[in-house]
Amino acid sequence: MTKRRSASSEKSTAGPPADKVAVAIVGAGPSGMTMAIALARHGFSVALVAPALPAHDDRTTALLDSSVEMLRALGLWADVEPHTAPLRHMRLIDATGRLLRAPEVVFDASELKLDAFGHNIRNSELNSALAAACGQEASLLRIEDRLAHVETGTDGATLVLESGRQVEARLVIGADGRMSAVRTAAGIAAKSWRYPQSALVLNLEHEVSHHNHSNEFHTPTGPFTLVPLTGRRSSLVCVEQPDEAERLFAMDDETLSLELERRAASILGRMRIAGKRQVYPLGGMTAETVAANRCALVGEAAHAFPPIGAQGLNLGLRDVAALAELLVAARSKGEDIGSDAVLARYERARRPDIASRTTAVDLLNRSLMSDLLPVQALRSVGLYAASRVPPLRRLLMREGIAPMMARPRLMRGLSLS
Ligand SMILES: Cc1cc2nc3c(=O)[nH]c(=O)nc-3n(C[C@H](O)[C@H](O)[C@H](O)COP(=O)(O)OP(=O)(O)OC[C@H]3O[C@@H](n4cnc5c(N)ncnc54)[C@H](O)[C@@H]3O)c2cc1C
Incomplete structure (x- = not known):
């Protein structure tokens, strides 16, 4: 094999023979594992490389309808379903509390003839x-490294x-998160930015049923945002100025519960903190391309943005679905699955969706923070129209789940196949 690029100055040393697979996936978060299962189910030999799963991740993810479908x-x-709400x-x-306020808007999944917009887990x-x-896939080699x-x-x-172990593959898929080593190895640059906000994230038990309403103040x-979990429980993402997020984080359970109930206008009654709290500084990142040099990126290795509108993993799973489809098609035509032609097709398939979601989340977030009256007016008029014009409501709901152009x-x- 002619060597074209090395991610570090280290050289591979002689050792036991390398494992040989069609696809090596780095990262066993939800994007990497779903990618591995999709490819193994379609007959590819796959290595999945990542350390063991962390014992606890109290964060929750709202899987929108298109991800559930997948x-x-x-x-x-x-x-998965028994653990979801x-x-x-x-x-x-x-x-x-501003001069120009938007009307309250309630979207209902039944308007799209769906049982639910998605499921939170x-x-x-x-x-x-x-x-x-x-663990059930015979052609999937899990390597904890x-x-x-x-x-x-x-x-x-x-x-x-x-550990020094080596794996040879036709294609490497980077599902290794925001700081992706595969992205660096492929020589793909990334643009990152920060917002003057942090998110306090935790789960709550509450007195009153959420009736499967997601409530976004x-x-x-x-x-x-309060998103239903199973039972009388919800997950909270509270976006605040960094100092205020830290102040809330430092409160004792009782004081924080009361403060959160106040902010939620008591719609879920008395609240109790359940589990760990976390604070995330808000920022975004986009890789300049999702594929180069025999490497393709999926999930947060390719794009990251604030936890607003339940978009991050849903976008990542669309990467997974699109890449699986392209690889199955390339193999059926006898193409090299890691070739520049296949990688260029993946980039073309994903760019519009990634760019439009990143922009939409950015605009929504900035429109809330903006003190400019025209921006507030635009937001209010947009939400007013969404509350009154049925075709617009349906379009917004459908596009919020997944853009039609990227399904x-x-x-x-x-x-x-
Ligand atoms: C508070 C919060 C709420 C969110 N809510 C939602 C939501 O409701 N809906 C939604 O769609 N999204 C949501 N997101 C976004 C979602 O959590 C992420 O998009 C998702 O977790 C990314 O998954 P991933 O598999 O791409 O990456 P990760 O989960 O980050 O996994 C990366 C994997 O790579 C491994 N790894 C890293 N480096 C290496 C290496 N050198 N070698 C081997 N392995 C490596 C790690 O161990 C890990 O297994 C939220 C995010 C936050 C912070």
Whole structure:
């Protein structure tokens, strides 16, 4: 193999023979595991390289309908669903207290003839179900290790792991999160930015049923969003100025519960903090391309943005679905799955969706923070129209779940072959 690029100055040393697979995936978060299962189910030999799962991740993810459709198509939904709460209604409440305020808007999944917009689940439960499914795939080799560096060549790539073990593959998929080592190895630059906000994230038990309503209060510092979990529980993402997020984080459970109940206008009654709290500084990142040098990126390795509007992983799963579809098609035509032509097709397929979602989340977030009257007026008029004009409501709801232009076959419940 002609060596074309090395991610570090280290050289691969002689050792035991390398594992040889068609595709090596780095990262076993939800994007990497779903990618591994989709490819193994379609007959690819796959290595999945990542350290063991963290024992606890109290964050939750709202899987929108198109992602649910994909998990269903892969036969994973039956194991995931019991841990989820359906999101049937979405209420947007203007809590900016400004002169120009938007009317309250409630979207209802039944208007789209759906049972729910999506389903909310704790990441640890989603990851456990996906890890169990990975364990069932005969052509999937799970390697608990970290990537040290990648050497890419004209006909394949060699991954060198921290233990010294090596894996050879036609294609490397970077599902290794925001700080992706695969992205660096492929020589792909990324643009990052920060917002003057942090998110306090935690789960709550509450007295009153959420009735499957997701409640999003729009405040001048960002959204305060309560998303249903199973039972009388909800997850909270409270976007605040960094100092205020730290102040809330430092409160004792009782004081914080009362403060959150006040901010939620008591719609869920008395609240109790359940589990750990976390604070995330808000920022975004976009890779300049999602594929180069025998490497393709999926999930947060390719794009990251604030936890607003439940878009991050749903966008990542669309990467997974699109890449799986392209690879199955390339193989059926006898193409090299890691070739520049296939990678260029993946970039073309994903760029519009990634660019439009990144812009939409950015605009929504900045419109809340803006003190400019014209921006507030535009937001209010937009939400007023959304509350009154049925076709616009349906368009917004449908596009919020997944853009029509970016629904790979798996997200329409179709098989790939
Ligand atoms: C508070 C919060 C709420 C959110 N809510 C939602 C939501 O409701 N809906 C939604 O769609 N999205 C949501 N998101 C976004 C979502 O959580 C992320 O998009 C998603 O977790 C990214 O998954 P991933 O698999 O791409 O990356 P990650 O989950 O970051 O996984 C990366 C993997 O790579 C591994 N790794 C890293 N480096 C290496 C290496 N060198 N070698 C080997 N392995 C490596 C890690 O161990 C890990 O297994 C939210 C995010 C936050 C912060």
